[in-house]
Amino acid sequence: MGYRAIMINYNPETVSTDYDVCDRLFFDELTLERVLDICDLEQPKGVIVSTGGQIPNNLALLLDNQYIKILGTSAKSIDMAEDRQKFSAMCDSLGIDQPRWKELTNINDIYSFVEEVGLPVLIRPSYVLSGAAMRVVSNRDELENALRNAAVVSQEHPVVVTEFMQRAKEVEIDAVAQNGIIKCYAISEHIEYAGVHSGDATVVFPAQKLYYETIRRIKKISKQIAQALNISGPFNIQFLAKDNALRVIECNLRASRSFPFVSKITKFNFIGMATEIMLGKEVQPYGKTFADIDYVGVKSSQFSFARLLKADPVLGVDMASTGEVACIGDNYHEALLKSMLSVGHRIPSMDKGILISSGTSKSKVELLEASRMLKEKGYKLYATSGTAAFMTDNGIDAEILHWPDSDKKPNVLDFIADHKIDLVINIPKNNTPRELENGHKIRRAAVDHNIPLITNARLAGAYIWSVCKIGVEGLGIRHWAEY
Numbered sequence: 001m002g003y004r005a006i007m008i009n010y011n012p013e014t015v016s017t018d019y020d021v022c023d024r025l026f027f028d029e030l031t032l033e034r035v036l037d038i039c040d041l042e043q044p045k046g047v048i049v050s051t052g053g054q055i056p057n058n059l060a061l062l063l064d065n066q067y068i069k070i071l072g073t074s075a076k077s078i079d080m081a082e083d084r085q086k087f088s089a090m091c092d093s094l095g096i097d098q099p100r101w102k103e104l105t106n107i108n109d110i111y112s113f114v115e116e117v118g119l120p121v122l123i124r125p126s127y128v129l130s131g132a133a134m135r136v137v138s139n140r141d142e143l144e145n146a147l148r149n150a151a152v153v154s155q156e157h158p159v160v161v162t163e164f165m166q167r168a169k170e171v172e173i174d175a176v177a178q179n180g181i182i183k184c185y186a187i188s189e190h191i192e193y194a195g196v197h198s199g200d201a202t203v204v205f206p207a208q209k210l211y212y213e214t215i216r217r218i219k220k221i222s223k224q225i226a227q228a229l230n231i232s233g234p235f236n237i238q239f240l241a242k243d244n245a246l247r248v249i250e251c252n253l254r255a256s257r258s259f260p261f262v263s264k265i266t267k268f269n270f271i272g273m274a275t276e277i278m279l280g281k282e283v284q285p286y287g288k289t290f291a292d293i294d295y296v297g298v299k300s301s302q303f304s305f306a307r308l309l310k311a312d313p314v315l316g317v318d319m320a321s322t323g324e325v326a327c328i329g330d331n332y333h334e335a336l337l338k339s340m341l342s343v344g345h346r347i348p349s350m351d352k353g354i355l356i357s358s359g360t361s362k363s364k365v366e367l368l369e370a371s372r373m374l375k376e377k378g379y380k381l382y383a384t385s386g387t388a389a390f391m392t393d394n395g396i397d398a399e400i401l402h403w404p405d406s407d408k409k410p411n412v413l414d415f416i417a418d419h420k421i422d423l424v425i426n427i428p429k430n431n432t433p434r435e436l437e438n439g440h441k442i443r444r445a446a447v448d449h450n451i452p453l454i455t456n457a458r459l460a461g462a463y464i465w466s467v468c469k470i471g472v473e474g475l476g477i478r479h480w481a482e483y
Contacts, residue, residue, distance in 0.1 A: 030055050030056075030059075031059075032059055032062045032063065032066070035047070035059060035063065035068075036063075036066060036068070039068055045069065046068075046069040046070065046071035047063060047068050047069065047070055047071060048071050048072065048275075048278055049063070049070060049072075049078070049254070050072055050073065050233045050234050050253065050254040050255055050274065050278065051234070051254065051255050051271065052254075053254070054252075054254075056254070057078055057082060057252070057253065057254050058082070060075040060078040060079070061075045061076075061078070061079045063075065064076075071233075071278040071279065072232045072233030072274070072277065072278035073229065073230070073231050073232050073233045073235075073253050074230065077229040077230055077231065077253060078253045080229060081229060081250075081251045081252065081253045082253075084101070084103065084160070085103070087250070087251065088101070090225075090228055090229075091225075091248060094224050094225070094228060096221055096224065096225070096248055097245070097246065097247045097248070098247050098248050098249075099162050099163040099164070099165060099240065099247055099249070100116075100117050100162070100163040101160060101161065101162035101163065102160070102161055103158045103159070103160050104158060104159055104160075104161055105158045105159075107147060110147065110159060110161055111143075113161050114143060114161065117163040118163075119137065119138055119139060119140075119143070120136050120137055120138040120164040120166065121136070121137060121143070121161050121162060121163060121164050122134060122135075122136055122161070122162040122163075122164045122317065123135055123136075123137055123143070123146045123147075123159060123160075123161060124159065124160040124161075124162070134317040134318060135316070135317065136164055136195060136316070136317060138430065138431065139431075142431050147159070164195070165194060165240050165242055165247070166193075166195075167193050167242070167362070168193060168194045168240045168241065168242035169189060169190070169193065169194065169209075169210075169240070169241045169242065170189070170190040170192075170193070170194040170196075170198065170201065170238060170239070170240060170241075170249075171187065171188070171189050171190070171207065171210065171214070171218060171238070171239045171240075171241050172187070172188050172189075172190075172198065172203070172236060172237065172238050172239070172256070172258060173185055173186070173187050173188075173218055173219075173222050173236070173237050173239075174186045174188070174234070174235075174236050174256055174258055174259055174262050174270065175222060175226070175234070175235055175236075175237075176233065176234050176235075176270055176273050176274045176277065177226040177231040177232060177233070177235065177277075178232050178277045178282070178283060179230060179232055180226050180227040180228075180229070180230045180231060180232075181226070181227070181285075182222060182223055182226050182285075183273060183277070183283055183284075183285045183286060184268065184270060184273060184285065184286035185219070185222065185290075186205060186206075186262035186265075186266060186270070186290055187205075187206070187207050187210070187215060187218055187219075187290075188203050188204060188205035188206070188207055188258060188261075188262065189203070189204050189205075189207040189208070189209065189210060190202065190203055190204075191203075191204060191336075191456075191458055191459050191462055192315070192456045192458055192459055193458060194240050194249075195316070195317060196315045196316065196317075196456065197315070197316070197317055197318060197319040197320070198238060198256075198257075199257060199301070199319040199321055199324075200301050200303075200315050200319055200320055200321045201301070202298065202299065202300050202301070202336070202339075202459055203258060203261065203298070203299040204296065204297070204298050204332060204335075204336075205258075205261065205262055205265050205290075205296070205297050205299075206265075206290050206291055206293050206296065208296065208332050210241070211244060213244060214241050214244065214246060215291075217246050218237075218239060218246065221237070221239075221246070221248065222237055225237060225248075225251055229251075229253065231253060232277050232278065233253070233254075233274045233277055233278045234253075234254060234255040234256075234259060234270065234271060234274040235251060235252060235253050235254070236251070236252045236254070236255075236256035236258070236259075237250070237251045237252075238250055238251075255270075255271055255274065257324070258299065259271055261297065261299050261326045262290075262297075264297070264326060264480070265293070265295075265297035265326070265328065266288075266290055266293070268286055268288075273286070295328055295329065295330055295331075295335075295483045296328070296329055296330075296331055296332045296334075296335045297326055297327070297328050297335055298326065298327055298329070298332070298335040298336045298338070298339045299324055299325070299326040299339060300324065300325055300326075300327075300336075300339035300340050300342065300343045301321035301323070301324045301343065302321060302322055302323035302324055302325065302343040302344065303320060303321055303322060303343075304322045305320075305447045306447050306448070306450070310444065311444075312440050312443060312444065313443045313444065313446075313447050313453060313455070314428055314439075314443060314455045315455055315456060323343075324343070325339055325342040325343050326339060327339040327342055328478075328480065328483050329475075329476070330476060332462075333462070333465055333466040333469065333470055334466070334470055334474070334475060334476065336462055336463065336466050337463070337466035337467065337470055337471075337475065338475060340463055340466070341472075344452070345452045345463070346422075346452060347467055347471060347472055348379065348422040348423040348452075348467070349422045350378060350379065352380070352419070352420055352421060352422035353379065353380035353381065353382045353399075353415070353420055353421050353422070354374055354379050354380070354381055354382065354421065354422065354423045354424075354425070355382045355383065355384075355401065355412065355415070355416070355421045355423070355424045355425065355426075355442075356371060356381060356382070356383045356384075356387055356391075356398070356425045357383065357384040357387055357412075357424075357425065357426045357427065357439075357442060358383075358387045358390070358425070358427050358457065359426075359427030359428055359429040359457065360427070360429055360430075362457075363427045363429075363457040364386075364387060364390045366457045366458065366461055367425070367427075367457055367460060367461055368390075368391070368394055368396075369461070370460065370461045370464035370465065371391055371396050371398070372394075372395075372396055373464060373465065373468040373469075374464060374468065375396055375397065376468075377467075377468045380399070381396070381397070381398040381399070382398060382399050382400075382401045382412075382415065382421065383398040383399070383400065383401070384400070384401060384402075384403060384412065385400055385402070385403070388400045401415055403438045404437075404438050404441040404442065404445075405434070405437065405438055405441075412442055412445075413441065413442070413445050416442070416445040416446060416449055416451060417445065417449060419449065419451070421446075421451060422451065422452070423451070423452050423453075423454075424442065424443070424446040424451055424452070424453045424454070425453075425454050425455075425460045426439060426442050426443050426446070426453065426454075426455055427455060427456070427457050427460070428455065443455065
């Protein structure tokens with residue numbers, strides 16, 4: 001391109017340089033001072049902050065204040081997207097809906113806001129004890145407990161309280177823009193309902209179960225935001241979709257973790273186009289419509305709970321995954337089964353049983369058809385008492401396994417320890433002490449005995465359908481280039 005640029009990246013494996021001293025500066029600690037040291041050494045024409053995750057974005061305004069040229073989207077726009085107050089005000093001016101939220105500095109205001117929006121809500125303290133972060137609270141007791149765990153709520157340590165939409169679909173758009181005009185985009189959806197961190201969620205591209213109206217509005221809102229922020233480079237917007245209503249969660253003016261995923265599926269280099277834009281080259285819009293792709297990609301997350309003693313292997317608003325695998329299939333269920341098998345799941349053995357503890361009434365209904373499929377396939381079904389009663393009422397035979405804290409036999413922990421179960425589906429029901437304790441013991445036992453575990457009802461239902469209707473014998477083995 002005629003000049004050199006520095007790309008700030010927090011991952012040592014993705015950075016290469018000719019200078020040993022630069023290696024040491026990069027990998028010691030990524031701070032403003034370190035980046036300024038590198039700039040003094042390299043004397044770049046500009047710095048790219050859009051490809052290294054959140055840390056470079058956080059440095060954008062500081063670098064701009066030090067007269068370091070930011071290539072692509074301006075530091076002011078990055079700050080507007082990162083600052084909740086500024087971004088929310090911008091969305092209001094554009095008529096874009098968001099979940100209701102407030103940054104509050106005293107306990108009484110928090111209770112008043114919760115009364116206004118209703119439970120559940122998402123609590124994000126600025127500083128909490130024990131390293132806890134965001135959490136969803138569903139009742140008054142959980143709210144009081146969350147606020148007790150916050151070290152202090154004050155002007156210096158506000159708490160962000162956000163309306164939490166239950167059973168809402170989470171949708172993402174990954175896109176590249178130049179001077180506020182979108183040049184390419186990809187819309188994907190999460191299998192899990194919103195409430196699972198996007199880094200842990202199972203992502204499907206192209207989106208398979210969205211209304212055309214929802215897709216149209218996603219494109220319209222994305223165009224508005226890209227123009228308002230005058231984006232030149234990569235960006236990602238996350239949405240909540242429910243009952244054909246669409247709300248913006250956040251906008252990240254950087255390449256997301258799904259950029260390589262959608263690039264691989266579309267066979268179009270999103271970050272390649274973004275880099276050309278950030279280096280000042282005029283690019284042409286990508287003309288193809290990704291909705292016409294005749295195959296599907298699914299990205300599943302990899303977890304390392306087995307290495308984390310006593311950690312509860314359940315998904316939530318905090319990211320817990322340590323990796324991910326994307327696979328392509330001729331259809332949604334084939335791609336899902338491939339990706340799930342790739343991150344460590346296995347087809348349950350017919351010689352062993354499957355344990356289902358299906359949580360809330362809605363989750364029980366959601367898993368009913370999946371349970372029926374497993375029974376018709378010939379699997380032996382075990383269930384905790386409430387789930388077993390529900391299944392029996394609906395004509396599905398399941399043997400009761402008693403809770404870990406029960407003296408009755410057969411006990412669920414004994415069956416897991418004896419490896420009589422080859423898949424555990426445990427959907428958290430609520431946050432009462434007994435449910436938490438029993439659920440944690442079941443999930444932890446599954447992980448400790450290397451038994452596949454699923455803790456989300458929508459994912460469990462989709463996976464079971466894939467196992468029963470496709471199976472290993474139905475998976476096509478094809479090279480990426482064949483799709």
